[in-house]
Amino acid sequence: MSIKTPITIAYGDGIGPEIMQATLNILDAAQAQIxxxxxxxxxxxxxxxxxxGIPDSAWQLLKRTKVLLKGPITTPQGGGYKSLNVTLRKTLSLFANVRPCVSYAPFVATQHPNIDLVIIRENEEDMYAGIEYRQTEGVYQCLKLITQPGCEQIIQYAFEYAQKFNRKKVTCFTKDNIMKMTDGLFHRIFNEIAAEYPAIEHEHLIIDIGTALLASHPERFDVIVTLNLYGDIISDVAAQVVGSVGLAGSANIGNQMAMFEAIHGSAPDIAGKNIANPSGLLNAAIQMLVHINQPEVASLIENAWLKTLEEGIHTGDIYSSTYSKQKVGTQAFANAVIERLGQQPVHFKPTDYKKGAYTRIECYGSRPHVCSDKKLVGVDLFIDNHNDIPAKDLAEKLSTLMSPLQLIVITSRGLKIWPNSMIEAPYLRHCACRFQSSADLNNLKSITPQDIIQLLxxxxxxxxxxxxxxxLYLFDGQLGFTLAQGQ
Structure with missing residues (x-):
């Protein structure tokens, strides 16, 4: 008798309990060893x-099972509640979000019938770190944190995934024409790691044109790897282009743990009506079965699901007068899949996940690092200028300071407003005053933390x-900060 793999189940909120029960019924009928x-x-x-949104007892169980199949969650508005999804991903070190996007034309309406791509999104960093501040009466800040190990880990995972699943090309999306340091780091590491996989084609696109091409010509993509925020947006774009957000499952992968979920929300407006499509969570469960090395059961269920689709048994969200033959509810759809277990689709290519072919990919971002020569050369002081002191007057006031540091520039929202600004009415309430050891960027000298304390x-x-x-630092003589717009 096979040993069953323990997995943690969270039914979730809204439609979660309905689609989870439907999914578990299918897994049970397929004799998944869980x-x-x-x-x-x-x-x-x-x-x-x-x-x-999660009690301590749940954390303890997750640590034991290391696998979570999760229904959608409702986060109450207000009250300082943190996103449970983000908490789970970061606490469990689920660094890779993997979202397959496949078209199921003609049975699911789409203008792009040949889509078969995977979006691999960095899952722990970027602005989703959730580090935000209110700094003045009307200015708020969100920090975008990108790390070298985080970039290495997700990009290596993307190439390993492409290699293991016989994908031919990996495309990187960034906005490094504007965010030259953060997104620039991601792009640079992408190029470095791509060189280690010569058999896999690689390319880089700016997120703007990349998203436009994803919407207009999605067939040109195979595997896309990108940063957290961009990945969140484009994965929903891709799911909608495919035909329905309700069909897509998502895997959140770490080196030790994994979480599987549908990409859609909890849809409280249709909760309890037995009309929700369970396909997204079912496809996530199929990914889970591959992950826990039950590929035969994964293939059995996916083929039955494809057979159900092509025979026109559809929930209301994908029902059409042209290709649908029967509109069914949540449980009836699950029953239809169960009835077709063991059958092969005719229109769609049957799925065959190979036993042992999908061993877990572990990536630690442990590429060799060289310690930089780091030199402190200045400081930006951010000021709440609540008295609206004009930039020229503020500069004159700061010029009276006795310090080895020189005032170089004053900016507001990254734009130079002193010296020699062409802006007539800048937003001064929040401004940054940059002090450096020299106005000459090629002749910056080291300063001490005590110099900054005295300045403050x-x-x-x-x-x-x-x-x-x-x-403000130099790293191996290179600027560790950007210049102001207009500087």
């Missing part, structure tokens, strides 16, 4: 006063409210 263990997370836990003390004596500081 031992489901249920946790309660989400809206009910939030409303009990737990701002993370003198600014305080002038009645200036410093809301943030950002140290």
């Amino acid at each position: 031992d489901p263990q249920v946790i309660e997370i989400g809206e009910k836990i939030y409303l009990q006063g737990n701002t993370s 003390s003198q600014c305080n004596a002038l009645g200036l409210e410093i809301i943030k500081t950002e140290n």
Whole structure:
């Protein structure tokens, strides 16, 4: 008798319980060797006063099973509740979000019948770190954090995935024409790692044109790897281009743990009506079965699901008068899939996940690192200029400071407003004053933290409210900061 793999189940909120039960019924009928263990997370836990949406007991179970099949979650509005999805991904180190996007034409309407691509999204960094601040009366900040190990890990995973699943090309999306340091790092590491996989074609596109091409010519893509925010957006674009967000499953992969879910939300407006399409969660469960090395069961279920689609048994979200023959609810759709277990699709190519072919991909971002020569050369002082002191007057005030640092530029929202600004009415309430050891970027000298402390003390004596500081460094003689627009 086969040993059953323990997995954690979270039914979720809204339509979650309905589609989860439908999915579990199919897994049971297909004799998946799993031992489901249920946790309660989400809206009910939030409303009990737990701002993370998950109790300690659930964490303990997850650590034991290392696999989570999760229904969609409702995050209550207001109250400081944090996204449970983001919490799970970061706490469990689920660095890779893997979203296959396949068209099922003509049975699911789409203008692009030949789509077969996978979006691999970095899952832990970027602006989804959720580090935000309110700095002045009307200025808010969200930090975009990108790390070298994080880039290496997700990009290596994308190439390993392409190699293992016989994909031919990996495309990188960034916005490094604007964000030259953060997105520039991702692009540079992509090029470095791509060179290690000469058999796989690679290309880079700016996210703007990349997204446009994804919408207009999705067939040209095979595997896309990108940063967290971009990946979140384009994966929904791709799912909609395919024909329905309700069909897509998602895998969140770490080196030790994994989480599988549908990409759609909890849809509380249709909860309890037995009309939700369980296909997204079912496809996530199929990915889970491959992950836990039950590829035969995964193939059995996917082929039955494809057979159900091509025979026109559809839920309302994909029903059409042309290709649909029967409109069914959630449980009836699941029953139709169960009835077709063991059958092969005719229109679609049958799925055959090979036993042992999909061993887990482990990537640690452990490429050799060289320690840089790091030199402190200046500081940006961010000021809440609540008295609306004109930039010229502010500069004159700061020129009285006794410091080895020179005031170089004053900016507002990244734009130079002093010296020699052409802007007549800049937004001054939030401004940054850059001090450097020299105005000559090629002749920057080292300073000490004490120099910055003295500068802050003198600014305080002038009645200036410093809301943030950002140290300026050279790394191996290269600037570790960008210049202001117009500088």
